[in-house]
Amino acid sequence: MQLPDAEALCADLVRRLRGAAGPETGMVGIHTGGTWLAERLHRELGLALPLGALDISFYRDDYRKSGLHKSVRASKVPFDVNGRHLLLVDDVLYTGRTVRAAMNELFDYGRPESITLVALVDRGERQLPICAQYAGTTFAVPRGKMLRLDRDGAGRLALRLDDA
Amino acid sequence: MAPDGSRCAWTMRNPQLNDKGELQHLLTLEGLPREIIVRILDTASSFLGVTEREVKKVPLLRGVSVFNLFFENSTRTRTTFEIAAKRLSADVINLNINTSSTAKGETLLDTVDNLSAMHADMFVVRHAQSGAAHMIARHVASHLHVINAGDGRHAHPTQGLLDAYTIRHYKKDFGALVVAIVGDILHSRVARSLIHVLNILGTPEVRVIGPQTLLPTGVESLGVRVFHDMRKGLAGADVVVMLRLQNERMRGPLLPSAQEFFKYYGLTPEKLALAKPDAIVMHPGPMNRGVEIDSAVADGTQSVILPQVTFGIAVRMAVMSILGGN
Numbered sequence A: 001m002q003l004p005d006a007e008a009l010c011a012d013l014v015r016r017l018r019g020a021a022g023p024e025t026g027m028v029g030i031h032t033g034g035t036w037l038a039e040r041l042h043r044e045l046g047l048a049l050p051l052g053a054l055d056i057s058f059y060r061d062d063y064r065k066s067g068l069h070k071s072v073r074a075s076k077v078p079f080d081v082n083g084r085h086l087l088l089v090d091d092v093l094y095t096g097r098t099v100r101a102a103m104n105e106l107f108d109y110g111r112p113e114s115i116t117l118v119a120l121v122d123r124g125e126r127q128l129p130i131c132a133q134y135a136g137t138t139f140a141v142p143r144g145k146m147l148r149l150d151r152d153g154a155g156r157l158a159l160r161l162d163d164a
Numbered sequence B: 001m002a003p004d005g006s007r008c009a010w011t012m013r014n015p016q017l018n019d020k021g022e023l024q025h026l027l028t029l030e031g032l033p034r035e036i037i038v039r040i041l042d043t044a045s046s047f048l049g050v051t052e053r054e055v056k057k058v059p060l061l062r063g064v065s066v067f068n069l070f071f072e073n074s075t076r077t078r079t080t081f082e083i084a085a086k087r088l089s090a091d092v093i094n095l096n097i098n099t100s101s102t103a104k105g106e107t108l109l110d111t112v113d114n115l116s117a118m119h120a121d122m123f124v125v126r127h128a129q130s131g132a133a134h135m136i137a138r139h140v141a142s143h144l145h146v147i148n149a150g151d152g153r154h155a156h157p158t159q160g161l162l163d164a165y166t167i168r169h170y171k172k173d174f175g176a177l178v179v180a181i182v183g184d185i186l187h188s189r190v191a192r193s194l195i196h197v198l199n200i201l202g203t204p205e206v207r208v209i210g211p212q213t214l215l216p217t218g219v220e221s222l223g224v225r226v227f228h229d230m231r232k233g234l235a236g237a238d239v240v241v242m243l244r245l246q247n248e249r250m251r252g253p254l255l256p257s258a259q260e261f262f263k264y265y266g267l268t269p270e271k272l273a274l275a276k277p278d279a280i281v282m283h284p285g286p287m288n289r290g291v292e293i294d295s296a297v298a299d300g301t302q303s304v305i306l307p308q309v310t311f312g313i314a315v316r317m318a319v320m321s322i323l324g325g326n
Helices: A006-017 A033-045 A097-107 B006-012 B034-052 B075-087 B108-117 B132-139 B157-171 B189-200 B230-234 B258-265 B305-325
Strands: A026-030 A052-054 A085-093 A114-122 A134-138 A145-151 A157-163 B065-070 B091-096 B122-127 B145-151 B178-182 B205-209 B225-227 B239-242 B280-282
Touching: A006 A033, A006 A114, A006 A134, A006 A157, A026 A033, A026 A097, A033 A085, A033 A114, A033 A145, A033 A157, A052 A097, A085 A097, A085 A145, A097 A114, A114 A157, B034 B075, B034 B157, B034 B189, B034 B305, B065 B075, B065 B108, B075 B091, B075 B122, B075 B145, B075 B305, B108 B122, B108 B132, B122 B132, B122 B305, B132 B145, B145 B157, B145 B305, B157 B189, B157 B239, B157 B280, B157 B305, B178 B189, B178 B230, B189 B205, B205 B230, B225 B230, B280 B305
Parallel strands: A026 A052, A026 A085, A085 A114, A114 A134, B065 B091, B065 B122, B122 B145, B178 B205, B178 B239, B205 B225, B239 B280
Antiparallel strands: A145 A157
16 A cells, blocks of 8 residues: 655645744644654744653543553653644644643643644544644545554654554 | 462462553562563653643543551651642542541451442552551452552552662662662661662662661571671762661660761761762651761752652652553
């Protein structure tokens, strides 16, 4: 199966986001693939504020069912989110549950003026009323598969299809 | 034993782990798999940042009821468990058992049954009797979790974990460390838990320093080097852990006097200078200034006694959130 070209999607997102990101815009990536994409977008857009990163393990809605995630990294939002326009970045948008958890976590840092969702790929099949204002592409993933983002040693991004 | 050997398998199993090998209770660090300890320490480091935000809470334990059962007085440990549970959004109920039903003659297990009937999810237990938390853990229904917050002279696992966290924070790697634990080892569950966790994490040299009367017989079997001369024991140490003199647990005279103890085993700047120049000084609290530690050391640049308290809350959050999800 031909997967979308992550590098081309990323370049396209940079073009489209140029008008949307001002000097005061904050950017936050969601671990792990989202932070890779966010690092790239943050650099190419030349954003002034340092990049934030969220590990949403403490906000997951399946904690009671599945327990705490085995490896939790520290979330870090190195700027004041109060009153700020935020770009929230993830690699693959699917059920919407991760984005809901990320928004809940962001509001524990303060009250942003707005949150704009950016995703490299929207694979559909949403379970919550959430949509990405900026999606690199839409791509239907076959049943039983997971779409993941990889980053190689040279920093190049590529999509990969795994068994779920 | 059953013909299929099932009873044998049951008795061999670590009572802290569920049938998937996950942590169900935290009773002691002895025999705990290294990966579980490392996971607790890693998770704790992710909780540290939570307390620096506008909202110092995460929603993990919403709707979970944590009962603090303190059969022995402790303001500090109870408070840190309470703060940890509240920062995880749990409901916390503190029971001061000294003034409650136990004083009227109710047994420990009857107390626990009554609280279970009130839909407790987690018990944090401190008791003067070694093994009390184990007994409760064996007794309760399988969805309940028990954390030992100190049982007699036996164990104080969250203290051992926060000590290990503190050492890892300042020294990074356990692989080349000399850790010296000084003072009343005999009555100290803190020392026992720390020795176990340091061994599990691969610390090459753990020393215990104290007078013969305050060292348990056969302490060498825990894998430690014994020193009676503090100056020799401190030489080259990376970490110095001072223990409180546990006067309340002493039966009969084990020491001539507090002054005499300070002279031989109190940590002064002059004795600390025998350790490595970058050695850190730890103390589980509460401190007796002028008995086991000089104020100049307790308040000095090498002291990490207050960071220990901060790390302790993150470590207890990690333990509760891992147990609560298993």
